[in-house]
Structures are given as C-alpha cells and as structure tokens.
Amino acid sequence: xxxxxxxxxxxxxxxxxxxxxxxxxxxxxxxxxxxxxxxxxxxxxxxxxxxxxxxxxxxxxxxxxxxxxxxxxxxxxxxxxx
Numbered sequence: 001x002x003x004x005x006x007x008x009x010x011x012x013x014x015x016x017x018x019x020x021x022x023x024x025x026x027x028x029x030x031x032x033x034x035x036x037x038x039x040x041x042x043x044x045x046x047x048x049x050x051x052x053x054x055x056x057x058x059x060x061x062x063x064x065x066x067x068x069x070x071x072x073x074x075x076x077x078x079x080x081x082x
Contacts, residue, residue, distance in 0.1 A: 001074060002056065008072040009052055015041065030067050031055055
C-alpha cells in the first residue's frame with residue numbers, strides 16, 4: 001500500500017531547473033510541503049522520494065489526511081480510544 005502510493009505520487013512529480021548550487025528542483029503538488037533539490041535529476045528524485053516517505057510517516061503518526069493520488073489512496077483506520 002505505501003509503496004504503491006509512493007510510486008503513484010512520484011509519477012506526478014514536477015521538476016524544474018532553478019538558479020541554485022543544486023539546480024534541480026522537484027515537488028509533489030498533491031502532498032503539501034514535499035519538495036527536494038539536487039545536483040542532478042537523479043539526486044533530486046531520490047531526495048524527493050525520501051521527503052515523501054517522511055511526509056507519509058508523519059501524516060500517519062499524526063492522523064493527518066493523506067490525499068489520494070489518482071485511484072491510489074491510504075485509508076487510515078479510526079484511532080482507538082484508550
């Protein structure tokens with residue numbers, strides 16, 4: 001489920017070249033705050049994937065909504081009251 005989501009999200013990534021020491025910039029518009037830079041496109045993609053994984057874990061732990069990517073979604077169970 002998580003790997004499917006990461007793969008689906010990475011297929012929607014937007015990349016551009018910026019004026020910076022690390023000129024490759026990538027972001028996932030459906031996942032707020034998920035972006036990365038790199039010295040090469042490959043490095044940028046790797047960092048973007050890592051940022052997405054971190055974002056997903058934080059969202060899951062904090063019970064934050066995770067937007068669907070196409071038909072791929074992560075449905076969290078309801079929190080258990082203790």
